[in-house]
Amino acid sequence: MRKAIYPGSFDPITNGHIDIISRASKLFDEVIVLLAVNPNKECRFSVDERIEMLKKATSQFDNVKVDFYPGLTIQYARNVGAVALIRGLRVVSDFEYEWTLSAANEFIDKGIEMVFLMAHHEMTFISSSAIDELYHSGVDISPLVPKVVIEMYKKKSK
Numbered sequence: 001m002r003k004a005i006y007p008g009s010f011d012p013i014t015n016g017h018i019d020i021i022s023r024a025s026k027l028f029d030e031v032i033v034l035l036a037v038n039p040n041k042e043c044r045f046s047v048d049e050r051i052e053m054l055k056k057a058t059s060q061f062d063n064v065k066v067d068f069y070p071g072l073t074i075q076y077a078r079n080v081g082a083v084a085l086i087r088g089l090r091v092v093s094d095f096e097y098e099w100t101l102s103a104a105n106e107f108i109d110k111g112i113e114m115v116f117l118m119a120h121h122e123m124t125f126i127s128s129s130a131i132d133e134l135y136h137s138g139v140d141i142s143p144l145v146p147k148v149v150i151e152m153y154k155k156k157s158k
Contacts, residue, residue, distance in 0.1 A: 001029045001030060002028050002029045002030075002083055002084075003028060003029065003030045003031075003032065003080065003081060003082045003083060004024055004027070004028040004030070004031050004032070004082055004083065004084040004085065004086050004115065005031075005032050005034050005073060005076065005077045005080070005082045005084070005085050005086065006020065006021060006024055006031055006032070006033050006034065006085075006086040006087075007034040007035075007036040007073040007076075007085065008033075008034070008035070008036060009035070009036065009037075009038050009041055009043060009050075009128070010033070010035060010050050010053070010054055010128070011041070011043045011044055011045055011050060011128045011132075012044070012045060012050070012053055012128055012131060012132075012145060012149040012152065012153075013050075013053050013054055013057050013128075013145070013146060013149060014123075014126045014127070014128060014131055014144055014145050014149075015123065015126065015143075015144055015145060015146065016088065016090070016119055016123040016126040016127075017057075017088070018057060018058070018146060019119070019120060019123060020086065020088040020117050020119070021033060021058060021061065021064060022061070023117055024086045024115075024117065025061045025063050025064050027115070028063070028083075028084065029063060030063050030064075030065070031061070031063060031064045031065075031086065032064075032065055032066070032067050032080065032082070033054055033058055033064060033065070033066045033067075034066075034067050034068070034069055034073060034076060035047060035050050035051055035054060035066070035067070035068040035069075036069060036073050036076075037069075037070045037071075044132055044156075045152065045156070047068060049152055049156075051066060051068060052148075052152070053146070053148050053149060053152055054066040056146070056148040057146035057148050057149070072108070073085065073105075074104075074105045074108045074109050074112060075108070077109070077112050078109050078112065082112060083111075083112065083113060084112060084113045084114070084115045085105065085112060085113070085114050085115065086115050086117065087101075087102075087114060087115070087116050087117070088116075088117050088118075088119055089116050089117070089118050089119060090119040090123070090124045090125075090126075090127070091124060095116075098114070098116065101114075102114040126144050131144060131145055131149070135153055
């Protein structure tokens with residue numbers, strides 16, 4: 001079984017993430033959407049809230065599961081027998097960041113490939129931080145995120 005990991009903070013998950021998950025689910029037998037910890041990022045949603053969002057947003061994919069791991073993603077990938085880490089690329093700055101991350105991951109485990117999927121043109125401006133800013137500015141973000149994200153924002157506002 002060819003297993004891949006799609007890691008991220010998913011704070012919140014966007015339709016750009018869903019597009020990458022959908023495409024990865026066609027390339028691999030199993031895709032684990034991994035809620036990973038980024039110590040340099042302050043999250044709007046708790047781990048439990050993001051797990052809930054991820055599970056609801058990916059429920060239509062039979063070969064996708066959601067998990068959480070507080071350590072290095074490459075170690076998690078090795079522990080579960082993954083052959084690849086999936087990463088989405090939107091713009092050139094994403095490539096620069098991912099290039100460095102890829103080199104670090106290769107240093108730790110050369111046997112796990114990095115697979116980069118380019119974002120579709122209409123999704124290149126979508127980022128979790130942009131979604132948060134748009135939402136809090138009163139912009140309708142419903143075309144950019146799964147329905148569960150809107151529900152979670154409303155719940156958090158109460």
